[in-house]
Each structure stands twice: as C-alpha cells, then as structure tokens.
Amino acid sequence: MKVLKFLVLATVMVALSSVTTRAQSCVGNCGTDTPNGVITSPPIGGPNYSYVSTNGGTSHGGFLPSGLATPSNATNGSTATTATFTATAGSLLQFDFNYITSDGSGYPDFGWAALETTGGAPVALIFSAQTTPTGNTVPGTGLPPLAPGVTLTPSSSAIIPGGTTWDQLGSWSGQCFLGPGEGCGYTGWIQEDYTIPTAGTYELAFGVSNANDTEFDTGLAYSGVEVNGVPVGTPEPSTLLMLGSALLGLATVSRKFLS
Numbered sequence: 032m033k034v035l036k037f038l039v040l041a042t043v044m045v046a047l048s049s050v051t052t053r054a055q056s057c058v059g060n061c062g063t064d065t066p067n068g069v070i071t072s073p074p075i076g077g078p079n080y081s082y083v084s085t086n087g088g089t090s091h092g093g094f095l096p097s098g099l100a101t102p103s104n105a106t107n108g109s110t111a112t113t114a115t116f117t118a119t120a121g122s123l124l125q126f127d128f129n130y131i132t133s134d135g136s137g138y139p140d141f142g143w144a145a146l147e148t149t150g151g152a153p154v155a156l157i158f159s160a161q162t163t164p165t166g167n168t169v170p171g172t173g174l175p176p177l178a179p180g181v182t183l184t185p186s187s188s189a190i191i192p193g194g195t196t197w198d199q200l201g202s203w204s205g206q207c208f209l210g211p212g213e214g215c216g217y218t219g220w221i222q223e224d225y226t227i228p229t230a231g232t233y234e235l236a237f238g239v240s241n242a243n244d245t246e247f248d249t250g251l252a253y254s255g256v257e258v259n260g261v262p263v264g265t266p267e268p269s270t271l272l273m274l275g276s277a278l279l280g281l282a283t284v285s286r287k288f289l290s
Contacts (some may be wrong), residue, residue, distance in 0.1 A: 055234070055264075059092035059109025060084045060199075064252070068196030068204065069217050073127045075255025076262070080129075083109040084250035085140065085241045086201035093240030096145050096153040099175050101240075104139070108240030108249075113256060114264045115149050115234050124225045124235070126256040130160035130168060132249040133195040133203040134241070135213030139163060140249035141171050142239040146178075146225070149232055157181050157225045162190075162242075162249065164214040169221060180226040190216040200248045208247045215247075227258075235263065 061083050064070070072078040085093065085108045093108020095101040118124070124146070134140045141161040146154040155178035161171030169188040170177055193211030196204055207215035227233070239251045256263045 055114040056112045057109065059089045059107075060087035061109055061111035062199075064199060067198050069191075069194040070129055070131065070197050070252050071220070073129070073220055073252070073254035074222070075125070075127050075257070077254060080252045080254035081111065081237075082199050082250055082252045083111050083142075083237050083239045084199040084201075084248060085109065085239055085245070086199060086203065086248040086250070088239075088241070093142075093238040095143060095156070095175070095238065096147055096151060096236060098153045099145065099156055102139070102141065102173055102242060104242045105141075105240045106242065107245050108238060110236055110238040112147075112151075112237075113235045115232055116258055116263050117232050118227045118230065118258050120228060120230045122227045122259050124157070124223075124227055124256075124258050126223050126235075127220045127254050128158060128223060128237075129218055129220050129252040130249075131195060131197055131200070131217035131252070132162045132190075132247075133200055133206050133208060133215050134162050134247040134249055135208040135210075135215045136164040138208060138244060138247065139173055139242045140240060140247075141174055141242065142237075142249065142251040143171070143174060144223070144235060144237050144253070146227070147234050147236055149234060151234075151236075154233065155180070155225070158183065158221075158223050160218065160251070162214045164212070168214075169218055178225070180228060182224040184222040184224070188218045188221055190214060191219055192216040197250060199250045203246070203248045206247065
C-alpha cells in the first residue's frame with residue numbers, strides 16, 4: 032500500500048514538474064543539457080537548459096522564418112520550436128538566452144528567436160545575435176530589426192572573448208577561429224522580455240546558423256520560457272486538476288482492493 036501511494040505521488044509530481052522548455056519540434060540538432068564549460072546554470076529554469084547548435088545541423092536548418100530576411104551567406108544550422116501557447120493582449124513573454132560561437136572574423140554566424148503563429152508565420156523577431164569581431168554581438172547587426180515591445184537585459188552585449196568550451200560545439204569546443212578578439216566567445220545569460228501585443232495562439236522558435244561555411248560551430252542555450260509567469264508547456268490548471276482527481280481515485284480504489 033505504501034508503495035502504491037508513493038507511485039501515485041511520484042506520478043503527480045512528475046506531471047506538475049514537466050515544465051522544462053523542450054522542443055516540440057526540431058530541425059537539426061536540438062536538445063537539453065546541463066551546465067558545462069562556459070555555459071552555466073541559467074537564472075530562470077535551471078540548472079538544465081535547452082539548446083540549438085550548428086554542430087550536427089542541417090542545410091538551411093537555422094534559417095529565419097519565411098517572411099524575415101535570412102542572410103544570404105547562411106549555410107547549415109538548427110531550429111527548435113516550442114509547444115503552442117495562448118496569450119492575451121499585453122501578455123509578458125520571458126526567457127533567458129546565451130549565445131556561444133567558435134567562429135570569428137569573416138564568418139558571421141547568427142542566432143535568433145521569433146514568435147510565430149501555429150502555422151509558422153512570423154509575428155515578431157524578438158532577439159538576435161551575430162558573430163562580429165567588434166561592437167555588439169546582441170542584437171545582431173546583420174539581421175532584421177527587433178520588434179517593438181522587446182526589452183533585453185542588458186540591452187546590448189559584446190562577446191566575452193575566447194571562451195568556447197561547451198559540449199554542444201562538438202569538435203570545435205574550446206577552439207576559436209583566428210583566436211580571441213576576433214569574435215569568438217559567449218555572451219553570458221541575457222534576459223528577454225517581450226510584450227505580446229495581440230491575443231492569440233502562438234509558438235516560439237529558436238534558431239542558429241553557420242555563415243559562409245559549415246565549420247567552427249555556434250550554439251544557443253535558452254531557458255525559462257514563460258508567459259505571464261507560467262512556463263510554456265505547463266498543462267492547463269483544469270488538466271492538472273483532472274489528473275490529480277483521477278490519480279486520487281485510483282489510489283482509493285486500489286486501497287479497497289488491497290485492504
């Protein structure tokens with residue numbers, strides 16, 4: 032009987048805790064990871080995080096959604112798309128992200144996130160990053176402008192030079208094309224806040240792409256995707272209530288048979 036109670040409780044806890052931002056769909060190389068190398072535990076949703084990487088990516092895999100101009104020198108990459116979620120007008124979408132690249136001068140790899148309709152049509156480009164030897168890596172200067180309603184903290188970020196040790200860069204982990212000071216490194220965790228202007232049902236896409244070649248890979252870690260404080264992928268309250276009631280009923284029936 033104690034074992035049954037434990038199993039019921041464990042099932043409920045798993046259901047309540049299954050709120051990590053895992054990709055609902057993936058093109059290329061997407062997944063979840065633990066802190067390693069220069070990618071530390073994220074401020075929200077840690078210690079684990081999700082990622083996309085050009086290492087193991089596919090041709091055209093990290094291209095921006097149709098309707099947003101993808102740089103013509105983009106080659107291969109990956110795109111992860113979250114589960115759908117509903118939002119009212121004025122809802123606050125939040126998450127943290129960390130851009131890391133082993134590439135450098137002359138190879139402007141890039142990463143991005145876009146709010147989309149459930150059909151994949153872009154609603155808003157809400158962050159971008161692009162490898163550059165000088166100036167800010169975030170927002171990406173060679174990508175379309177960010178949508179109104181976006182707040183990045185910090186508002187712009189240069190690369191932290193040289194640090195590229197991260198498992199998801201594969202054989203390029205720890206390497207820097209042309210060496211530190213040429214654009215390779217990582218940004219550290221950056222907070223994204225976006226006010227969704229119109230009520231609707233949406234999904235969020237994260238992408239990363241190589242540029243000019245397919246070597247010296249680049250990645251993007253992200254975590255804590257929430258809408259008005261509710262993690263994307265969380266079951267609706269009514270669903271959780273029904274699940275809890277069903278499990279409680281199961282425990283009651285089982286107790287009768289086992290008593």
